[in-house]
Amino acid sequence: MRAAVLALALCAALVSPAFGFYLPGVAPQDYARDDLINFKVNSIRSDKALPMEYYKLPYCQPDHIVSSAENLGEVLRGDRIFNSLYQIQMRLDERCKVVCRVIALTPPQVKTIHEAIEYEYRVNMILDNLPAAEVRQHLDETGAPIIDETTGQPRKYYERGFPVGVKVSESEDGPHRFYVNNHARFTILYHRDADTDLARIVGFEVEPASVRHEYDRWDDSAPRLKTCAGNADEPHPLGESPQIVAAGEEIVFTYDVVFKSSPVRWASRWDTYLQTQDREIHWFSVVNSAMILLFLSGMVAMIMIRTLRRDITQYNQLETVEETAEETGWKLVHGDVFRPPPAPGALSVCIGTGSQLLGMTFVTMIFAVLGFLSPANRGGLMTAMLMLFVFMGVINGYVTGRMLRGFALTDWQGHTLKTALAFPSVVFAVVFALNLLVWGRRSAAAVPFGTLVALLLLWGAINTPLVYVGSYFGFKTTPPETPVRTNKIPRQVPPQPWYMSPWFSALVGGVLPFGAVFIELFFILTSMWLHQTYYIFGILFLVYLILVLTCAEITIVLCYFQLCGEDYRWWWRSFFTSGSSALYVFMYSAFYFATKLDITRTVPTVMYFCYMGLLSLGFLMITGTVGFVSCLGFVRAIYGSVKID
Numbered sequence: 001m002r003a004a005v006l007a008l009a010l011c012a013a014l015v016s017p018a019f020g021f022y023l024p025g026v027a028p029q030d031y032a033r034d035d036l037i038n039f040k041v042n043s044i045r046s047d048k049a050l051p052m053e054y055y056k057l058p059y060c061q062p063d064h065i066v067s068s069a070e071n072l073g074e075v076l077r078g079d080r081i082f083n084s085l086y087q088i089q090m091r092l093d094e095r096c097k098v099v100c101r102v103i104a105l106t107p108p109q110v111k112t113i114h115e116a117i118e119y120e121y122r123v124n125m126i127l128d129n130l131p132a133a134e135v136r137q138h139l140d141e142t143g144a145p146i147i148d149e150t151t152g153q154p155r156k157y158y159e160r161g162f163p164v165g166v167k168v169s170e171s172e173d174g175p176h177r178f179y180v181n182n183h184a185r186f187t188i189l190y191h192r193d194a195d196t197d198l199a200r201i202v203g204f205e206v207e208p209a210s211v212r213h214e215y216d217r218w219d220d221s222a223p224r225l226k227t228c229a230g231n232a233d234e235p236h237p238l239g240e241s242p243q244i245v246a247a248g249e250e251i252v253f254t255y256d257v258v259f260k261s262s263p264v265r266w267a268s269r270w271d272t273y274l275q276t277q278d279r280e281i282h283w284f285s286v287v288n289s290a291m292i293l294l295f296l297s298g299m300v301a302m303i304m305i306r307t308l309r310r311d312i313t314q315y316n317q318l319e320t321v322e323e324t325a326e327e328t329g330w331k332l333v334h335g336d337v338f339r340p341p342p343a344p345g346a347l348s349v350c351i352g353t354g355s356q357l358l359g360m361t362f363v364t365m366i367f368a369v370l371g372f373l374s375p376a377n378r379g380g381l382m383t384a385m386l387m388l389f390v391f392m393g394v395i396n397g398y399v400t401g402r403m404l405r406g407f408a409l410t411d412w413q414g415h416t417l418k419t420a421l422a423f424p425s426v427v428f429a430v431v432f433a434l435n436l437l438v439w440g441r442r443s444a445a446a447v448p449f450g451t452l453v454a455l456l457l458l459w460g461a462i463n464t465p466l467v468y469v470g471s472y473f474g475f476k477t478t479p480p481e482t483p484v485r486t487n488k489i490p491r492q493v494p495p496q497p498w499y500m501s502p503w504f505s506a507l508v509g510g511v512l513p514f515g516a517v518f519i520e521l522f523f524i525l526t527s528m529w530l531h532q533t534y535y536i537f538g539i540l541f542l543v544y545l546i547l548v549l550t551c552a553e554i555t556i557v558l559c560y561f562q563l564c565g566e567d568y569r570w571w572w573r574s575f576f577t578s579g580s581s582a583l584y585v586f587m588y589s590a591f592y593f594a595t596k597l598d599i600t601r602t603v604p605t606v607m608y609f610c611y612m613g614l615l616s617l618g619f620l621m622i623t624g625t626v627g628f629v630s631c632l633g634f635v636r637a638i639y640g641s642v643k644i645d
Contacts, residue, residue, distance in 0.1 A: 073379025096228030122161035133158030341571035352400030354625025401474025510580030574631035579624025
């Protein structure tokens, strides 16, 4: 019964990926009328520059700033969440509530605000775990709003946060004026329980404005502003008297609060945040990947059913009828096909690392599809991936140990140390070097020293011992016997045509796996670098499975052609055949940087290409491992099917 329920949940998530269920620990919060609720503030982010902490700008600060980091993933993502002076009472509308007054801006403060406006930074606030967002409407080709058939209202989506301010110029060559958004109108959507009169917050919308407030006499206990005498139903527009940013200027920060009842239930309150992506394009990605897979499956079926069956039948008949017949084709290299490759230890390390990453991504996908990685849990995805990588170290060690035993290598402790340190050390070295640059910029993206120590402890105290445990048991197992004996003297490989050279075949082999994922890769990059929420995990899981099958099939096809050319050096080539798709991933990331991003500063540019390099390296390990394992199984199968003396 439990298995049936789990299967139904998985199918439902695949069909409608955005509507997953939430973790049991993410419980709704019920509010009675007039309950006090405090806002939290998050890092101010820009698509053009590094994130900065909220209080780096001259905003209103509480007497005691308290950090609200919840998990490791939040810290690594650059989320710096603090308390604030913004406070509301549940279901109580308020007009022009004063937060604080900044008496006189200093030149450094003016410079900071100017840069924040210039680089289009957006202010991020959090209420009841919902991020503040500006309302946008879906438009058709003519620019008219698209009407939702269910509600009869224009379809809307959310854009996270709101701009720090605006830059205005009377002419292209004229001087610029900077105006800060010192007023915000918050619209709180709530869903009320008719029986208890308790309510749950289901929406957090914001409309920013720049208003130069006026008053007769300032009273800290009860300030009265002349500019707040308008209609309470209308927000303050950017009108005739916006708040300019200049040295010596005084800024008064205010906000309105409007509560609106909503039919949206608490479990569906994230749906609007997740409607920024077009699902039709995602399904086109699946169809595109499936067509590539179907094409490759046809080629593999032709090789396996027609060519291989004919070859095996012919070879077996020659063995029984005419023992002196000359061997041809892939059977000719049977005495060398299982000869250990150059640097077998390095190959074992690569395959072990790829197995660890493959296990991490697969289990993460399963949890994500089942809804356990809700967007309500900020940093949950990164935390889950990090912890799964650490505990998948046992798989890394086991695979490495078995391969070392198969290659008859005796120094399993030394190679195990290499596989435990190789990939994590590269990642940590790059992250630490980038962190030094970000520390110099005093950005919120800088990982605190304590977090770096925690990562080192996870790596050294958990991951490395697990790798050794897995390697010990993997090395102690009896490796499977090869179906054919290996000759003592290696056979000379005949000259190969140019199209069968290792580099060319590897570059060709990586095209189709990349083609299977490049559409979905666009949305992943958009989520990473343009701060959009990615939650179409059902479709992503399908594309992931198609990628694995595509890597396996293209490697088998090219391996067969290689063996038919009497080239038995398939070990490393099978790894790089599908692994070369990582090169196309990195090239595509460079194209995405040039066409979609507007990053001009040096440090963000270096960070982008370094992180995309690490992502491509992980992609190489995963796809290369899939190709190698598939090719190994294929070679063992075909040489175990023929009679060879």
